[in-house]
Amino acid sequence: MTHLVHPVSKGICSQYDADRLESEQRRTFLRNSALFTGAALTASAFSAAPASAAKLAVSQSNKEMGREIEPEAYGMPSKFESHVKRRRTDVLKNKQHWSDWSMTPIHQQPGIVTPNGLFYERHHAGTPDINPDEHALVIHGMVKQPLKFSMNDLMRYRAVSNFNFMECSGNTLTDWQQAKATTVQQSHGLLSCAQWTGVPVSTLLDEAGLDPAAKWVLFEGADGSAHARSVPIEKCMTDTVLAYAMNGEMLRPENGYPLRAFMPGWEGNVCVKWLRRIKVSDKPWHLRSETARYTDPMPDGKWRQFSMIMECKSVITRPSGGMMLQGPGTYEIEGFAWSGNGSVKAVDVTTDGGVTWHQADLEGPVLDRCLTRFRHTWEWKGGPAKIASRAVDSTNYVQPTVADIAKQRFTSGFVQHHNGIFPWSVSENGEVKNAIA
Numbered sequence: 168m169t170h171l172v173h174p175v176s177k178g179i180c181s182q183y184d185a186d187r188l189e190s191e192q193r194r195t196f197l198r199n200s201a202l203f204t205g206a207a208l209t210a211s212a213f214s215a216a217p218a219s220a221a222k223l224a225v226s227q228s229n230k231e232m233g234r235e236i237e238p239e240a241y242g243m244p245s246k247f248e249s250h251v252k253r254r255r256t257d258v259l260k261n262k263q264h265w266s267d268w269s270m271t272p273i274h275q276q277p278g279i280v281t282p283n284g285l286f287y288e289r290h291h292a293g294t295p296d297i298n299p300d301e302h303a304l305v306i307h308g309m310v311k312q313p314l315k316f317s318m319n320d321l322m323r324y325r326a327v328s329n330f331n332f333m334e335c336s337g338n339t340l341t342d343w344q345q346a347k348a349t350t351v352q353q354s355h356g357l358l359s360c361a362q363w364t365g366v367p368v369s370t371l372l373d374e375a376g377l378d379p380a381a382k383w384v385l386f387e388g389a390d391g392s393a394h395a396r397s398v399p400i401e402k403c404m405t406d407t408v409l410a411y412a413m414n415g416e417m418l419r420p421e422n423g424y425p426l427r428a429f430m431p432g433w434e435g436n437v438c439v440k441w442l443r444r445i446k447v448s449d450k451p452w453h454l455r456s457e458t459a460r461y462t463d464p465m466p467d468g469k470w471r472q473f474s475m476i477m478e479c480k481s482v483i484t485r486p487s488g489g490m491m492l493q494g495p496g497t498y499e500i501e502g503f504a505w506s507g508n509g510s511v512k513a514v515d516v517t518t519d520g521g522v523t524w525h526q527a528d529l530e531g532p533v534l535d536r537c538l539t540r541f542r543h544t545w546e547w548k549g550g551p552a553k554i555a556s557r558a559v560d561s562t563n564y565v566q567p568t569v570a571d572i573a574k575q576r577f578t579s580g581f582v583q584h585h586n587g588i589f590p591w592s593v594s595e596n597g598e599v600k601n602a603i604a
């Protein structure tokens with residue numbers, strides 16, 4: 168008989184989770200209660216323990232009053248989940264606290280929504296603390312009537328709410344030619360997904376009255392870097408939102424409170440935080456962030472500018488780097504797929520290094536320019552294996568390998584827009600490692 172092992176039999180989140188294993192001792196009671204739940208939920212496919220072993224003693228918490236409630240506080244996650252947090256990369260060493268990346272633990276995220284406290288962060292000059300009562304947004308340049316809005320003004324307009332991923336164009340950039348990141352949080356954690364609420368910028372541009380010659384729009388932030396980007400007018404008139412809320416609450420200061428630009432499917436860098444100014448023009452500005460940075464080197468020595476779209480990509484989040492498989496048996500391979508050009512049409516999974524591919528199941532909802540979960544059940548026989556996923560989007564674009572990308576553009580050094588297929592190796596003893604090269 169195959170030795171069946173399933174995540175729910177050893178811990179609620181993941182039996183492979185290194186962070187969780189570290190502090191396993193403290194959590195014996197949690198594991199015991201999970202054992203029962205797991206067996207009950209998955210009895211047919213993954214019996215965790217025979218019914219006789221699941222005899223449930225009355226727990227101590229049944230015999231006493233619980234902790235006093237805090238009826239008027241902001242709710243926080245369980246103290247037993249404190250290992251689930253954003254992290255810096257281990258690959259790049261950083262000695263200051265103003266410009267950095269703070270990465271989402273995507274391997275610990277069930278469903279498609281990233282909680283606000285775990286949403287990735289990228290700052291160029293720290294976080295300003297802006298009082299919304301004093302904040303103003305100005306629209307000027309090639310418009311009939313320049314306009315100035317307070318936050319109260321903005322919140323009187325009809326808002327939209329959409330689920331969309333956001334990804335930094337630098338996501339995965341440490342791992343083009345060599346395996347550097349040890350976990351999927353480090354290799355793919357500049358990626359998150361939220362329901363964004365705000366006012367379509369087209370509403371405000373229409374009100375200001377666009378000059379017929381208008382072609383580009385500047386978005387500028389109120390932070391110490393005065394971060395700014397030029398965006399084509401078409402993107403503004405179709406789906407750009409001036410977001411003030413995500414996942415049902417106002418933005419956190421770190422994500423741009425009280426107002427940011429959000430451009431579905433485009434690189435995080437154009438989603439200017441702490442937005443204070445929108446200027447309309449007939450040409451782009453060619454700012455530092457559009458010449459020295461956020462451009463892509465091409466083989467002919469030229470640099471590609473304004474490569475805003477985050478193309479179709481996917482990654483297996485479980486099992487992934489740093490995890491351990493606990494012996495041969497049935498494993499649920501899962502991960503995320505997404506595309507800045509539309510929705511995810513299909514995801515294939517290989518467990519033999521790309522010799523054969525199997526179509527994975529997509530977990531609903533499958534939304535436009537949104538994280539989409541995929542799942543594939545795998546019988547691990549115990550030998551060395553190489554697992555990877557490959558996504559196809561609604562335009563029929565197929566996620567490329569790094570070798571495919573290298574045929575079109577430069578891929579060594581800290582180059583952006585790495586959407587290549589990302590393999591993990593599984594060794595005979597169950598250790599999972601980055602296998603990009």
Ligand SMILES: Nc1nc2c(c(=O)[nH]1)N[C@H]1C(S)=C(S)[C@@H](COP(=O)(O)O)O[C@H]1N2
Binds near residue numbers: 388390
């Ligand atoms: N004003 C301002 N906007 C900004 C940035 C910044 O440093 N300042 N960083 C950009 C980058 S590179 C990214 S990837 C996203 C990150 O947004 P987040 O921190 O909410 O995840 O914001 C963009 N907008």
Ligand SMILES: [Mo]
Binds near residue numbers: 334336337436
């Ligand atoms: Mo970014």
